[in-house]
Amino acid sequence: MNKLAHLLYTILACLSLFTAGAQTNKRFSLADRKLLAKKEDSLKIYADSMINAETAGKRFLSDSQFVKIFVRALVTKNSFYYPFDSLQTVSVLYPDDSSFRIFTWQLKKDDYMYFQKGAIQMHTPDGSLKLLSLFDASMFTSKPVDSLRTRKNWIGALYYRIIQKEYNGTKYYTLLGFDDFTSSSNRKWMEVMHFDGTTGEPVFGGSVISFKEDTGKAKPALNRFQLEYKKEAHTQFNYNAEKDMIIYDHLISETDEPNRKETYIPDGDFEGFKWGDGQWVHVDKVFNFKLKDNQAPQEATIKDVNGNVDEQKLMEQSEKNIENAKKKAAEEKKPAAKKKPAAN
Numbered sequence: 001m002n003k004l005a006h007l008l009y010t011i012l013a014c015l016s017l018f019t020a021g022a023q024t025n026k027r028f029s030l031a032d033r034k035l036l037a038k039k040e041d042s043l044k045i046y047a048d049s050m051i052n053a054e055t056a057g058k059r060f061l062s063d064s065q066f067v068k069i070f071v072r073a074l075v076t077k078n079s080f081y082y083p084f085d086s087l088q089t090v091s092v093l094y095p096d097d098s099s100f101r102i103f104t105w106q107l108k109k110d111d112y113m114y115f116q117k118g119a120i121q122m123h124t125p126d127g128s129l130k131l132l133s134l135f136d137a138s139m140f141t142s143k144p145v146d147s148l149r150t151r152k153n154w155i156g157a158l159y160y161r162i163i164q165k166e167y168n169g170t171k172y173y174t175l176l177g178f179d180d181f182t183s184s185s186n187r188k189w190m191e192v193m194h195f196d197g198t199t200g201e202p203v204f205g206g207s208v209i210s211f212k213e214d215t216g217k218a219k220p221a222l223n224r225f226q227l228e229y230k231k232e233a234h235t236q237f238n239y240n241a242e243k244d245m246i247i248y249d250h251l252i253s254e255t256d257e258p259n260r261k262e263t264y265i266p267d268g269d270f271e272g273f274k275w276g277d278g279q280w281v282h283v284d285k286v287f288n289f290k291l292k293d294n295q296a297p298q299e300a301t302i303k304d305v306n307g308n309v310d311e312q313k314l315m316e317q318s319e320k321n322i323e324n325a326k327k328k329a330a331e332e333k334k335p336a337a338k339k340k341p342a343a344n
Contacts, residue, residue, distance in 0.1 A: 027078040027127070036082045039073040047087045051108050063107045063117070070103075071131070078127035095173050096164040099123050104134075104159045104177065112183035116156025120202060132202060138179075145222045149204040155224065157189040160310065163239050163246070167278035170194055172208070174280070176237060176246070181228065184262035188237040190225040190246065190273070192280070210279040221279070227251070228261035235266055247272040247286050 028036070046069070049062035073079060080101065084092055090105045104118040118134035136156030138144055144155045157177025165172045172194050179187040192208040195201065205223030212221075229235045229251055237248035249266035257263050273280035 027081045032076050042069050047089045051089050059108050075129050091159050093162045095162050114180040145224050151202050165275050185228050188227045208279050211282045229264040233265045245272045245274050
């Protein structure tokens with residue numbers, strides 16, 4: 001009887017999955033699905049070229065073409081359900097409630113600088129497109145952590161994790177992201193976003209990063225949190241579901257120069273943030289926590305084998321950029337080879 005019950009359960013589970021898959025397929029006509037797949041094939045080429053093309057002109061042109069084709073693809077009815085999961089250099093994240101998805105990617109300017117790009121696609125009942133473009137303003141501010149921001153002056157990052165929380169009826173979406181910041185340092189960002197109840201527009205920040213439980217001199221709450229560190233340092237900054245905390249490496253200056261963030265490296269301790277009363281409250285020390293090893297990186301990708309955006313891969317790709325820049329600089333310093341005299 002137990003075997004029979006197990007067999008029936010398995011059959012019912014398979015039927016349930018088949019029905020769910022059929023319902024998903026009904027969201028697209030066969031023609032629309034073929035159209036989206038064709039556009040995705042084109043997008044793959046431009047997404048790769050934005051990072052890996054040899055010349056800046058080609059990279060910028062690829063970004064322009066990518067945006068045009070991407071918007072045309074998203075106009076397709078019910079495109080929200082199309083995963084675009086073959087775009088290996090583009091992050092696509094959904095919150096738990098699937099009320100939207102956020103796309104972020106990087107455009108390589110040169111070996112030392114990247115531009116951040118992004119857009120939010122809202123879920124709509126009728127399958128029509130509601131797309132909110134994000135415009136990176138991080139280059140134009142010296143104080144990126146001190147203000148509320150809109151999508152028109154967003155602090156850009158390539159997001160690899162989204163955590164959904166709720167307080168007093170408002171849903172807060174915490175975004176963790178990576179920024180290939182300068183030739184000597186990287187940044188990781190913690191950005192809390194919610195949607196304005198009147199306009200429906202995304203709001204970034206809002207005094208949600210608290211240090212009220214820290215000892216010593218009181219620190220003001222921040223609108224967003226950044227971790228800047230030495231380019232070559234392996235620095236962890238991610239959400240741990242078991243502890244329900246955002247946990248990151250405690251950093252120190254390896255040269256005892258605290259004003260130079262490019263000298264910061266992990267010292268073995270961990271700090272964190274715990275959600276409570278509508279804020280992420282800083283935890284000075286997180287004990288008995290060990291991070292899992294990550295898998296080896298893949299060329300020109302920010303995703304793991306399951307298609308998830310991988311924090312470690314972002315750092316490893318950044319290290320490859322450093323090595324390429326060093327090799328290029330070394331080649332440029334080599335004296336030009338002397339021509340041999342022509343034979344008589």
